[in-house]
Amino acid sequence: MxxxxxxxxxxxxxxxxxxxxxxxxxxxxxxxxxxxxxxxxxxxxxxxxxxMGRVASEGVIASYIHTGSKVGTMVEVNCETDFVANTKDFQEFAKDLAMQITASTPLYVKREDIPEDVREKEKGIYRRQALESGKPEKIVDKIAEGKLEKFYQEVCLVEQPFIKNPDVTVKELLEELIVKMGEKILVNRFVRFQLGETLEE
Structure with missing residues:
Protein backbone atom coordinates (compact mmCIF):
# COMPACT_ATOMS: atom_id res chain seq x y z
CA MET A 1 0.00 0.00 0.00
CA MET A 52 9.99 7.14 34.44
CA GLY A 53 12.40 7.61 37.33
CA ARG A 54 12.21 11.38 36.89
CA VAL A 55 10.21 13.57 39.26
CA ALA A 56 6.73 14.53 38.12
CA SER A 57 5.96 17.42 40.48
CA GLU A 58 4.03 19.65 38.06
CA GLY A 59 0.48 19.04 36.88
CA VAL A 60 -3.07 20.00 37.70
CA ILE A 61 -5.87 19.28 40.13
CA ALA A 62 -9.03 18.91 38.07
CA SER A 63 -12.59 18.71 39.33
CA TYR A 64 -15.99 17.71 38.07
CA ILE A 65 -19.35 18.32 39.75
CA HIS A 66 -22.25 16.39 38.26
CA THR A 67 -25.50 18.17 37.38
CA GLY A 68 -27.51 18.67 40.54
CA SER A 69 -24.38 19.09 42.69
CA LYS A 70 -24.92 15.79 44.54
CA VAL A 71 -21.67 14.08 43.47
CA GLY A 72 -18.25 15.33 42.40
CA THR A 73 -14.56 14.52 42.18
CA MET A 74 -11.13 16.09 42.50
CA VAL A 75 -8.14 14.36 40.89
CA GLU A 76 -4.42 15.16 40.86
CA VAL A 77 -2.56 14.38 37.62
CA ASN A 78 1.20 14.98 37.57
CA CYS A 79 3.75 15.63 34.82
CA GLU A 80 7.36 16.85 34.66
CA THR A 81 6.96 20.41 33.38
CA ASP A 82 4.64 23.36 33.72
CA PHE A 83 4.62 23.58 29.92
CA VAL A 84 2.92 20.18 29.56
CA ALA A 85 0.61 20.89 32.52
CA ASN A 86 -0.75 23.91 30.63
CA THR A 87 -1.41 22.12 27.34
CA LYS A 88 -5.00 21.61 26.21
CA ASP A 89 -4.50 17.83 25.83
CA PHE A 90 -3.20 17.42 29.40
CA GLN A 91 -5.92 19.55 30.95
CA GLU A 92 -8.68 17.83 28.99
CA PHE A 93 -7.32 14.44 30.07
CA ALA A 94 -7.42 15.52 33.74
CA LYS A 95 -10.99 16.82 33.38
CA ASP A 96 -12.07 13.62 31.64
CA LEU A 97 -10.58 11.64 34.53
CA ALA A 98 -12.57 13.66 37.07
CA MET A 99 -15.72 12.90 35.07
CA GLN A 100 -14.74 9.21 34.82
CA ILE A 101 -14.27 8.92 38.59
CA THR A 102 -17.59 10.64 39.27
CA ALA A 103 -19.45 8.32 36.90
CA SER A 104 -17.63 5.01 37.45
CA THR A 105 -16.81 5.11 41.18
CA PRO A 106 -13.33 3.53 41.23
CA LEU A 107 -11.80 2.86 44.66
CA TYR A 108 -8.11 2.91 43.68
CA VAL A 109 -5.90 4.46 40.99
CA LYS A 110 -4.20 1.16 40.03
CA ARG A 111 -4.19 -2.47 41.16
CA GLU A 112 -0.92 -2.03 43.06
CA ASP A 113 -2.78 0.35 45.41
CA ILE A 114 -5.18 -2.36 46.58
CA PRO A 115 -4.25 -3.55 50.11
CA GLU A 116 -3.20 -7.21 50.21
CA ASP A 117 -5.92 -8.11 52.72
CA VAL A 118 -8.62 -6.71 50.38
CA ARG A 119 -7.17 -8.68 47.46
CA GLU A 120 -7.02 -11.91 49.49
CA LYS A 121 -10.56 -11.44 50.82
CA GLU A 122 -11.92 -11.03 47.26
CA LYS A 123 -9.98 -14.06 46.04
CA GLY A 124 -11.33 -16.11 48.96
CA ILE A 125 -14.92 -15.17 48.06
CA TYR A 126 -14.36 -16.20 44.41
CA ARG A 127 -12.76 -19.50 45.45
CA ARG A 128 -15.71 -20.35 47.72
CA GLN A 129 -18.20 -19.44 44.99
CA ALA A 130 -16.40 -21.72 42.53
CA LEU A 131 -16.25 -24.63 45.02
CA GLU A 132 -19.92 -24.22 45.97
CA SER A 133 -20.93 -24.30 42.30
CA GLY A 134 -19.22 -27.70 41.99
CA LYS A 135 -16.08 -26.69 40.09
CA PRO A 136 -13.09 -29.08 40.46
CA GLU A 137 -10.51 -28.03 43.07
CA LYS A 138 -7.71 -27.95 40.48
CA ILE A 139 -9.32 -25.11 38.48
CA VAL A 140 -10.72 -23.11 41.40
CA ASP A 141 -7.64 -20.86 41.69
CA LYS A 142 -7.69 -20.15 37.95
CA ILE A 143 -11.38 -19.16 38.13
CA ALA A 144 -10.67 -16.96 41.17
CA GLU A 145 -7.80 -15.21 39.33
CA GLY A 146 -10.08 -14.56 36.34
CA LYS A 147 -12.73 -12.99 38.58
CA LEU A 148 -10.03 -10.97 40.33
CA GLU A 149 -9.09 -9.46 36.94
CA LYS A 150 -12.71 -8.34 36.49
CA PHE A 151 -12.63 -6.90 40.02
CA TYR A 152 -9.54 -4.83 39.08
CA GLN A 153 -11.36 -3.49 36.00
CA GLU A 154 -14.22 -2.34 38.21
CA VAL A 155 -12.34 -0.78 41.13
CA CYS A 156 -9.09 0.50 39.56
CA LEU A 157 -9.37 3.78 37.66
CA VAL A 158 -6.66 3.06 35.06
CA GLU A 159 -8.16 -0.36 34.22
CA GLN A 160 -11.69 0.90 33.64
CA PRO A 161 -13.08 1.35 30.12
CA PHE A 162 -13.01 5.06 29.29
CA ILE A 163 -16.56 6.48 29.57
CA LYS A 164 -16.26 8.51 26.35
CA ASN A 165 -14.91 5.53 24.39
CA PRO A 166 -15.38 2.12 26.09
CA ASP A 167 -13.16 0.46 23.45
CA VAL A 168 -10.10 1.87 25.23
CA THR A 169 -9.08 1.79 28.88
CA VAL A 170 -8.00 4.79 30.93
CA LYS A 171 -4.50 3.26 30.99
CA GLU A 172 -4.35 3.18 27.16
CA LEU A 173 -5.50 6.80 27.09
CA LEU A 174 -2.78 7.71 29.61
CA GLU A 175 -0.13 5.88 27.54
CA GLU A 176 -1.18 7.78 24.41
CA LEU A 177 -0.80 11.06 26.28
CA ILE A 178 2.64 10.05 27.64
CA VAL A 179 3.85 9.30 24.11
CA LYS A 180 2.36 12.50 22.72
CA MET A 181 3.75 14.77 25.46
CA GLY A 182 7.11 12.99 25.78
CA GLU A 183 7.03 13.21 29.57
CA LYS A 184 6.34 11.08 32.60
CA ILE A 185 2.65 11.52 33.46
CA LEU A 186 0.87 9.84 36.33
CA VAL A 187 -2.46 9.88 38.07
CA ASN A 188 -1.48 10.53 41.67
CA ARG A 189 -4.70 10.47 43.72
CA PHE A 190 -8.36 11.35 43.72
CA VAL A 191 -11.24 11.94 46.09
CA ARG A 192 -14.90 11.43 45.22
CA PHE A 193 -17.65 13.12 47.20
CA GLN A 194 -21.27 11.96 47.26
CA LEU A 195 -23.76 14.03 49.18
CA GLY A 196 -24.78 12.35 52.45
CA GLU A 197 -22.69 9.18 51.97
CA THR A 198 -20.93 9.57 55.37
CA LEU A 199 -24.10 10.41 57.30
CA GLU A 200 -25.63 7.80 59.59
CA GLU A 201 -29.01 6.45 58.62
Missing part, protein backbone atom coordinates in the same frame (compact mmCIF):
# COMPACT_ATOMS: atom_id res chain seq x y z
CA UNK A 2 1.27 3.47 -0.89
CA UNK A 3 2.03 5.64 2.13
CA UNK A 4 0.59 9.00 1.07
CA UNK A 5 1.40 12.38 2.59
CA UNK A 6 -2.28 12.63 3.56
CA UNK A 7 -2.08 9.37 5.51
CA UNK A 8 1.09 10.51 7.28
CA UNK A 9 -0.54 13.84 8.12
CA UNK A 10 -3.62 12.08 9.52
CA UNK A 11 -1.47 9.87 11.77
CA UNK A 12 0.49 12.89 12.97
CA UNK A 13 -2.74 14.71 13.86
CA UNK A 14 -3.93 11.67 15.82
CA UNK A 15 -0.67 11.11 17.73
CA UNK A 16 1.30 14.37 17.74
CA UNK A 17 4.43 12.39 16.76
CA UNK A 18 6.97 13.67 14.17
CA UNK A 19 6.36 13.16 10.44
CA UNK A 20 9.30 10.81 9.87
CA UNK A 21 8.27 8.57 12.78
CA UNK A 22 4.69 8.54 11.47
CA UNK A 23 5.86 7.59 7.98
CA UNK A 24 8.05 4.79 9.35
CA UNK A 25 5.21 3.47 11.55
CA UNK A 26 2.86 3.36 8.54
CA UNK A 27 5.49 1.50 6.51
CA UNK A 28 5.94 -1.04 9.31
CA UNK A 29 2.18 -1.58 9.54
CA UNK A 30 1.51 -1.62 5.77
CA UNK A 31 -0.63 1.51 6.00
CA UNK A 32 -2.89 0.19 8.77
CA UNK A 33 -3.68 3.26 10.91
CA UNK A 34 -4.53 1.36 14.13
CA UNK A 35 -1.39 -0.82 13.91
CA UNK A 36 0.70 2.30 13.20
CA UNK A 37 -0.68 3.99 16.34
CA UNK A 38 0.10 0.83 18.34
CA UNK A 39 3.64 0.75 16.90
CA UNK A 40 4.23 4.40 17.85
CA UNK A 41 2.84 3.85 21.31
CA UNK A 42 5.12 0.86 21.95
CA UNK A 43 8.16 2.69 20.56
CA UNK A 44 7.36 5.86 22.50
CA UNK A 45 6.70 4.05 25.75
CA UNK A 46 9.93 2.06 25.44
CA UNK A 47 11.83 5.32 25.01
CA UNK A 48 9.97 6.94 27.89
CA UNK A 49 10.60 4.06 30.30
CA UNK A 50 14.04 5.61 30.79
CA UNK A 51 12.37 8.80 32.01
Missing amino acids: EITAELVKKLREKTGVGLMDCKEALKQSSGDMEKAIEHLREKGLAKLQKR
Whole structure:
Protein backbone atom coordinates (compact mmCIF):
# COMPACT_ATOMS: atom_id res chain seq x y z
CA MET A 1 0.00 0.00 0.00
CA GLU A 2 1.27 3.47 -0.89
CA ILE A 3 2.03 5.64 2.13
CA THR A 4 0.59 9.00 1.07
CA ALA A 5 1.40 12.38 2.59
CA GLU A 6 -2.28 12.63 3.56
CA LEU A 7 -2.08 9.37 5.51
CA VAL A 8 1.09 10.51 7.28
CA LYS A 9 -0.54 13.84 8.12
CA LYS A 10 -3.62 12.08 9.52
CA LEU A 11 -1.47 9.87 11.77
CA ARG A 12 0.49 12.89 12.97
CA GLU A 13 -2.74 14.71 13.86
CA LYS A 14 -3.93 11.67 15.82
CA THR A 15 -0.67 11.11 17.73
CA GLY A 16 1.30 14.37 17.74
CA VAL A 17 4.43 12.39 16.76
CA GLY A 18 6.97 13.67 14.17
CA LEU A 19 6.36 13.16 10.44
CA MET A 20 9.30 10.81 9.87
CA ASP A 21 8.27 8.57 12.78
CA CYS A 22 4.69 8.54 11.47
CA LYS A 23 5.86 7.59 7.98
CA GLU A 24 8.05 4.79 9.35
CA ALA A 25 5.21 3.47 11.55
CA LEU A 26 2.86 3.36 8.54
CA LYS A 27 5.49 1.50 6.51
CA GLN A 28 5.94 -1.04 9.31
CA SER A 29 2.18 -1.58 9.54
CA SER A 30 1.51 -1.62 5.77
CA GLY A 31 -0.63 1.51 6.00
CA ASP A 32 -2.89 0.19 8.77
CA MET A 33 -3.68 3.26 10.91
CA GLU A 34 -4.53 1.36 14.13
CA LYS A 35 -1.39 -0.82 13.91
CA ALA A 36 0.70 2.30 13.20
CA ILE A 37 -0.68 3.99 16.34
CA GLU A 38 0.10 0.83 18.34
CA HIS A 39 3.64 0.75 16.90
CA LEU A 40 4.23 4.40 17.85
CA ARG A 41 2.84 3.85 21.31
CA GLU A 42 5.12 0.86 21.95
CA LYS A 43 8.16 2.69 20.56
CA GLY A 44 7.36 5.86 22.50
CA LEU A 45 6.70 4.05 25.75
CA ALA A 46 9.93 2.06 25.44
CA LYS A 47 11.83 5.32 25.01
CA LEU A 48 9.97 6.94 27.89
CA GLN A 49 10.60 4.06 30.30
CA LYS A 50 14.04 5.61 30.79
CA ARG A 51 12.37 8.80 32.01
CA MET A 52 9.99 7.14 34.44
CA GLY A 53 12.40 7.61 37.33
CA ARG A 54 12.21 11.38 36.89
CA VAL A 55 10.21 13.57 39.26
CA ALA A 56 6.73 14.53 38.12
CA SER A 57 5.96 17.42 40.48
CA GLU A 58 4.03 19.65 38.06
CA GLY A 59 0.48 19.04 36.88
CA VAL A 60 -3.07 20.00 37.70
CA ILE A 61 -5.87 19.28 40.13
CA ALA A 62 -9.03 18.91 38.07
CA SER A 63 -12.59 18.71 39.33
CA TYR A 64 -15.99 17.71 38.07
CA ILE A 65 -19.35 18.32 39.75
CA HIS A 66 -22.25 16.39 38.26
CA THR A 67 -25.50 18.17 37.38
CA GLY A 68 -27.51 18.67 40.54
CA SER A 69 -24.38 19.09 42.69
CA LYS A 70 -24.92 15.79 44.54
CA VAL A 71 -21.67 14.08 43.47
CA GLY A 72 -18.25 15.33 42.40
CA THR A 73 -14.56 14.52 42.18
CA MET A 74 -11.13 16.09 42.50
CA VAL A 75 -8.14 14.36 40.89
CA GLU A 76 -4.42 15.16 40.86
CA VAL A 77 -2.56 14.38 37.62
CA ASN A 78 1.20 14.98 37.57
CA CYS A 79 3.75 15.63 34.82
CA GLU A 80 7.36 16.85 34.66
CA THR A 81 6.96 20.41 33.38
CA ASP A 82 4.64 23.36 33.72
CA PHE A 83 4.62 23.58 29.92
CA VAL A 84 2.92 20.18 29.56
CA ALA A 85 0.61 20.89 32.52
CA ASN A 86 -0.75 23.91 30.63
CA THR A 87 -1.41 22.12 27.34
CA LYS A 88 -5.00 21.61 26.21
CA ASP A 89 -4.50 17.83 25.83
CA PHE A 90 -3.20 17.42 29.40
CA GLN A 91 -5.92 19.55 30.95
CA GLU A 92 -8.68 17.83 28.99
CA PHE A 93 -7.32 14.44 30.07
CA ALA A 94 -7.42 15.52 33.74
CA LYS A 95 -10.99 16.82 33.38
CA ASP A 96 -12.07 13.62 31.64
CA LEU A 97 -10.58 11.64 34.53
CA ALA A 98 -12.57 13.66 37.07
CA MET A 99 -15.72 12.90 35.07
CA GLN A 100 -14.74 9.21 34.82
CA ILE A 101 -14.27 8.92 38.59
CA THR A 102 -17.59 10.64 39.27
CA ALA A 103 -19.45 8.32 36.90
CA SER A 104 -17.63 5.01 37.45
CA THR A 105 -16.81 5.11 41.18
CA PRO A 106 -13.33 3.53 41.23
CA LEU A 107 -11.80 2.86 44.66
CA TYR A 108 -8.11 2.91 43.68
CA VAL A 109 -5.90 4.46 40.99
CA LYS A 110 -4.20 1.16 40.03
CA ARG A 111 -4.19 -2.47 41.16
CA GLU A 112 -0.92 -2.03 43.06
CA ASP A 113 -2.78 0.35 45.41
CA ILE A 114 -5.18 -2.36 46.58
CA PRO A 115 -4.25 -3.55 50.11
CA GLU A 116 -3.20 -7.21 50.21
CA ASP A 117 -5.92 -8.11 52.72
CA VAL A 118 -8.62 -6.71 50.38
CA ARG A 119 -7.17 -8.68 47.46
CA GLU A 120 -7.02 -11.91 49.49
CA LYS A 121 -10.56 -11.44 50.82
CA GLU A 122 -11.92 -11.03 47.26
CA LYS A 123 -9.98 -14.06 46.04
CA GLY A 124 -11.33 -16.11 48.96
CA ILE A 125 -14.92 -15.17 48.06
CA TYR A 126 -14.36 -16.20 44.41
CA ARG A 127 -12.76 -19.50 45.45
CA ARG A 128 -15.71 -20.35 47.72
CA GLN A 129 -18.20 -19.44 44.99
CA ALA A 130 -16.40 -21.72 42.53
CA LEU A 131 -16.25 -24.63 45.02
CA GLU A 132 -19.92 -24.22 45.97
CA SER A 133 -20.93 -24.30 42.30
CA GLY A 134 -19.22 -27.70 41.99
CA LYS A 135 -16.08 -26.69 40.09
CA PRO A 136 -13.09 -29.08 40.46
CA GLU A 137 -10.51 -28.03 43.07
CA LYS A 138 -7.71 -27.95 40.48
CA ILE A 139 -9.32 -25.11 38.48
CA VAL A 140 -10.72 -23.11 41.40
CA ASP A 141 -7.64 -20.86 41.69
CA LYS A 142 -7.69 -20.15 37.95
CA ILE A 143 -11.38 -19.16 38.13
CA ALA A 144 -10.67 -16.96 41.17
CA GLU A 145 -7.80 -15.21 39.33
CA GLY A 146 -10.08 -14.56 36.34
CA LYS A 147 -12.73 -12.99 38.58
CA LEU A 148 -10.03 -10.97 40.33
CA GLU A 149 -9.09 -9.46 36.94
CA LYS A 150 -12.71 -8.34 36.49
CA PHE A 151 -12.63 -6.90 40.02
CA TYR A 152 -9.54 -4.83 39.08
CA GLN A 153 -11.36 -3.49 36.00
CA GLU A 154 -14.22 -2.34 38.21
CA VAL A 155 -12.34 -0.78 41.13
CA CYS A 156 -9.09 0.50 39.56
CA LEU A 157 -9.37 3.78 37.66
CA VAL A 158 -6.66 3.06 35.06
CA GLU A 159 -8.16 -0.36 34.22
CA GLN A 160 -11.69 0.90 33.64
CA PRO A 161 -13.08 1.35 30.12
CA PHE A 162 -13.01 5.06 29.29
CA ILE A 163 -16.56 6.48 29.57
CA LYS A 164 -16.26 8.51 26.35
CA ASN A 165 -14.91 5.53 24.39
CA PRO A 166 -15.38 2.12 26.09
CA ASP A 167 -13.16 0.46 23.45
CA VAL A 168 -10.10 1.87 25.23
CA THR A 169 -9.08 1.79 28.88
CA VAL A 170 -8.00 4.79 30.93
CA LYS A 171 -4.50 3.26 30.99
CA GLU A 172 -4.35 3.18 27.16
CA LEU A 173 -5.50 6.80 27.09
CA LEU A 174 -2.78 7.71 29.61
CA GLU A 175 -0.13 5.88 27.54
CA GLU A 176 -1.18 7.78 24.41
CA LEU A 177 -0.80 11.06 26.28
CA ILE A 178 2.64 10.05 27.64
CA VAL A 179 3.85 9.30 24.11
CA LYS A 180 2.36 12.50 22.72
CA MET A 181 3.75 14.77 25.46
CA GLY A 182 7.11 12.99 25.78
CA GLU A 183 7.03 13.21 29.57
CA LYS A 184 6.34 11.08 32.60
CA ILE A 185 2.65 11.52 33.46
CA LEU A 186 0.87 9.84 36.33
CA VAL A 187 -2.46 9.88 38.07
CA ASN A 188 -1.48 10.53 41.67
CA ARG A 189 -4.70 10.47 43.72
CA PHE A 190 -8.36 11.35 43.72
CA VAL A 191 -11.24 11.94 46.09
CA ARG A 192 -14.90 11.43 45.22
CA PHE A 193 -17.65 13.12 47.20
CA GLN A 194 -21.27 11.96 47.26
CA LEU A 195 -23.76 14.03 49.18
CA GLY A 196 -24.78 12.35 52.45
CA GLU A 197 -22.69 9.18 51.97
CA THR A 198 -20.93 9.57 55.37
CA LEU A 199 -24.10 10.41 57.30
CA GLU A 200 -25.63 7.80 59.59
CA GLU A 201 -29.01 6.45 58.62
